[in-house]
Amino acid sequence: MPRFYCSLPLATGADITLPPAAARHVQVLRLQPGDGVTLFDGRGGEYAATVTRMGRSDVAVHVDAHAPLEREAPVAVHLISGMPANERMDWLVEKATELGAAGIQPLAAARSVIKLSGERADKRKERWQAIAVSACEQCGRNRLPEVHSPLSLAEWLRNPPAQALAGDAVRLVLSLREGNRPLRELAAGARKVWILHGPEGGLTQEEEDAALAAGFAPASLGERVLRAETAAIAALSQLVFA
Incomplete structure (x- = not known):
């Protein structure tokens, strides 16, 4: 599943418009409403999300479940x-x-x-x-x-x-x-x-x-x-x- 960094704070159940960089990547991949993506905001863990709208220059998603996954080095x-x-x-x-x-x-x-x-x-x-x-x-x-x-x-x-x-x-x-x-x-x-x-x-x-x-x-x-x-x-x- 495609992964994107979202500079906005994420929360389960939220409906958000992706920041320009993430939206541009979604559009390049030609994803459509209903397609799933993975988002992370740098604060820990990642979120499953679903594309809900594809505009000319903006992309809206619904944020689904949070997974508390960490892949950081031990040092x-x-x-x-x-x-x-x-x-x-x-x-x-x-x-x-x-x-x-x-x-x-x-x-x-x-x-x-x-x-x-x-x-x-x-x-x-x-x-x-x-x-x-x-x-x-x-x-x-x-x-x-x-x-x-x-x-x-x-x-x-x-x-x-x-x-x-x-x-x-x-x-x-x-x-x-x-x-x-x-x-x-x-x-x-x-x-x-x-x-x-x-x-x-x-x-x-x-x-x-x-x-x-x-x-x-x-x-x-x-x-x-x-x-x-x-x-x-x-x-x-x-x-x-x-």
């Missing part, structure tokens, strides 16, 4: 990702969402090729969030990872999320420096993990030093040097499938 992994060039950040957001990332913080690192600010940054954030929505619709997740606005590492370190500073949070930076330890070993038993990694060329020594001073531990994925987007997905996979 809440937040990526702080040095933005790779071209379309690779799009790919990273899509695959990280499918694997269960709890949040994605695009990082404007010193060696990042992409430089975003102002309206360009806002538009790119909207694009990445839309990619995350589509990935959730495809993979069956009922909760959306938030894709944040791009920040520099200094900006993030000045004002980190409160959860990242909690006593049960583990903060790791992917690093090739001597003394690093296997990521899986450092994150053993953790339920909330923040993973910082650089773009092409990695983080600068100054950026790594700042992260270590802020409580990040240097973590290794092995002997090979991975592309930025590959490293993020490899790290995420090690934790959610451990």
Whole structure:
């Protein structure tokens, strides 16, 4: 059954007009009144629904039963990702969402090729969030990872999320420096993990030093040097499938 994200709060028995993005998908599939769909609003679980009206640009549905299904990863992994060039950040957001990332913080690192600010940054954030929505619709997740606005590492370190500073949070930076330890070993038993990694060329020594001073531990994925987007997905996979 087709699945769609609905940005409106859902409730059993409600009759609603779908938001434009969901309505457009229903129309592309040429669904008709009486056809069933699955809706989720990101607050948990999903709803069976029935199309009741197909307009030229709007679609109405009746919301049926709620199913309290959750398909989240056992570990809440937040990526702080040095933005790779071209379309690779799009790919990273899509695959990280499918694997269960709890949040994605695009990082404007010193060696990042992409430089975003102002309206360009806002538009790119909207694009990445839309990619995350589509990935959730495809993979069956009922909760959306938030894709944040791009920040520099200094900006993030000045004002980190409160959860990242909690006593049960583990903060790791992917690093090739001597003394690093296997990521899986450092994150053993953790339920909330923040993973910082650089773009092409990695983080600068100054950026790594700042992260270590802020409580990040240097973590290794092995002997090979991975592309930025590959490293993020490899790290995420090690934790959610451990």
